[in-house]
Amino acid sequence: MTAEPLVVIGIGHDGADGLSQEALTHIHQAKILAGGVRHLAFFPQWQGKKVVIDANLKRVMQQLEASRQQAKTVVLASGDPLFYGIGRTLAAHFPPESLSFLPHVSSVQLAFARLKTSWHDAQVVSLHGRPIESLLPALSQGAPKMALFTDAVNHPAAIARFLLAHGYNHYDLSVCEELGGTSERVTHWALQDIDDTSFSPLNIVVLMRHGDAPTSTPLPLLGLPEQSLAHRDGMITKREIRLLTLGYLALHPGEVLWDIGAGSGSVALEAARLSPSLRIFAVEKDGNALRHIVENVQTLATPHVQPIHGEAPAALAPLPDPDAVFIGGSGGRLPDIVSTVADRLRPGGRVVMNCITLENFTLGWSLFNDSSWQAEATSVQLAHTKPLGQMHRFASDSPIFIIQATKL
Known part of the structure; x- marks a missing residue:
């Protein structure tokens, strides 16, 4: 016997009086009625089994699954169940054909x-x-x-x-x-x-x-101006390099990112603005730089960036395993850091390392260019216009060497 769909009915503060005849018919036919204490109180005369929905949603989902197999089950929820309501949890737990939604007007x-x-x-x-x-x-x-x-x-x-x-x-x-x-x-x-x-x-x-209130120019969604971030003496990953770095990191919602040697946190913060579901850990050993990260996190309202005061690789031990890692600084501990990253990075995870010096690039390339990784490298040299008398010239920045490695 195929179980009937779980009927999820939105209800307002006027209780049963505000429900459609279709919703009332489902409730009348149900043998099991689930909802919050406040929702169930709207039906004091209802005869049947009642399931209280509380904070233990895992247990509630198990109860509803068992109830649905036994008899017709109705779930009561506030307003529109799919708008910041339990509908999202139900939709994630049950297949679509097992659910039927009758929304109420949302608050x-x-x-x-x-x-x-x-x-x-x-x-x-x-x-x-x-x-x-x-x-x-x-x-x-x-x-x-x-x-x-x-x-x-x-x-x-x-x-x-x-x-x-x-x-x-x-x-x-x-x-x-x-x-x-x-x-x-x-x-x-x-x-x-x-x-x-x-x-x-x-x-x-x-x-x-207020209609006449002045509004400030919002920051761009991508490519934060360097002056919008607290940092020390130009010690910040340049905007164009940040964008390349984010592209190579290939982040997805819900992933864990380690930013090692985070400096001002510019890469972590730029990534955070892509998705609030990312979990980002900005690891920095310098106390002054860490204060800049904390300030930037508050200014940009990115609470999913967690500043970590410590030196890698030791500071990485309590962090969740990453899906992606950015290495912006290593403090002379690059072999140890790469070893830890290799152990902890999830299969298919990505590492991006930005190098300024040939020596650091050479060491990084030697560590990633082996059978455990699929590695590539890119050299980037930016040039920006500068005044030259009445004319302009291009002034070149130092080249940046970017290593991109995927764990096999």
């Missing part, structure tokens, strides 16, 4: 409807269980509208304080509570006025930028 839709404002140009940021710094990318881009999912730590007052502390005082803040329920409330605040006002935990925050 973001309701919030903008109450504000009588379109939201096609809004950015949605979840601060639920995430660092409040997750706001910074949208803020730095001058987003005109933002909808924020909150939690007990990142509540409306904390968000207002964060905006003021970072100089983003050209936003007004609206708090939309209990949307769709009998206790629904929408209030509007200037950032400095919200103080420690308490709100229902079921709230969503909407930020609206």
